[in-house]
Amino acid sequence: MPFRKIEPQKLSRSVVHQIEGLILQGILRPGERLPAERDLAERLGVSRPSLRDAIAELHAAGLLTTRAGAGVFVADVLGSAFSPALIRLFASHDEAVFDYLSFRRDLEGLAAERAARLGSDPDLEVIGAIFGKMEAAHGKRDPSDEARLDAEFHMAIIEASHNIVMLHMMRSMFDLLRTGVFYNRQIMFRQRMTRGALLDQHRAIRDAILARDAAGARQAVERHLDFVAEALRESRKAERNAEIARLRVEQEAERR
Template identity: 40%
Template sequence: MATGKLVVQRLSDTIVHELERRILDGALKPGDRLPPERELCVELGVSRPSLREAIQKLVSKGMLFSRQGGGTYVTDQLDAGFTDPWHNMLAQHPKLQDDLLEFRGMLEKEAARLAARRATDADRQRIGEAYARVDALFAQGTSTAVLAQQVKADLAFHQAVAEAAHNAMIGHLTASLLKVINDHIDRNLRHLRRNEEDWGRLREQHRAVWEAIRDADPAAAVRAVEGHIAFVHESMKARALHEEREHRARGVGGDTEG
């Protein structure tokens, strides 16, 4: 009869597993600072030596890093490998924007569908607050002074939906994707602000996504995202045409002056 000793997991490995779970779930986000050692030890019910050993293991794995001046932070390594090359590729190959938007649509439709099914009361509260913020900022109109806040609030709303899907890959891929398209959202909002009707349609689309998730209606959530992505695609084409005309106009003006 075969016998063997039970393998007992080191406490530090258990702590590593818990902190990794929090990072994957989005409870600890890239750039977040870990709570002070004393607080984290009390929360996890562990000793400082075990916690420090776990943190060192996560630093070695590239999940955490220390900053000069104190503090341990969650790395953005999970996102960096995706975002860095795509920023350059999109700048050099504008036609990739259609592929990017198609991928965004696939990802956001599934995120909204799952969020409508899986969102907890806490998730719905976060999404509701994110929606209220983006709508309040959009209600301020087209002042250039609030554009940066509007872009940030728009991104935060979409990320809140992604996190409510309770799928680690969707949450992290959405965070990476939103970093890639940050500049495009900025440019699109600048273009849409030219037309009050388009601006109003954009606000209605955010509300439709929020209400579908609030009402736990996956089919409505998918339809709302489909409508939003179709509108974004339409506005991107209109923006490209407008920019091309402006470029031509400047070229003609330059030739005349020369």
């Protein structure tokens, strides 16, 4: 008969399973510090030796890392999504930028549709709260806070879609965007008219998701990323034109 005696699970394995789940669901994020050992053991209701065994297992699995004198942190596992060689190729070829935006258009449109259908009320509250911060940041001359909140807004939608594969893949993509691999997102917020249009587009996305209008949410995301792609094309064209004009001025100066 194919039955085996049930063995009780070690407490440390239960701790491992819980922390793995929190990382997988994106609740514990890369670089996030775990509570101090005593506090975490109390929260989990386990002994400190059991907790240490679990931490050691997660450390060996590459999910946690220890920094001397600082504590235990969730490992930065996002960098493994793309090799350094591929990241360098992304950064040096224009077509990667627009393929990236096309990829985001498809995936984030789906995420917004899922968030409108499947997101919990607290998920939607987070989306609304981040947009409220974007509105407040919009009045500032320095666009850096608004640009940062833009990324948080889009990630909140992806989190609300409740697809863990999409979550980790898109978090990795946004990490590359944050470090300027594809383009400097702050450029998009420096022109007042563009900045106002972006806020209106984010408002439309928020409104559709909060109304649980799945089709409307997807369309709002697609319109937004189409706008971003076109604005980037215009920016690249303006840069090329400026370079040509500079060369003409230099040539004219040499003729005199």
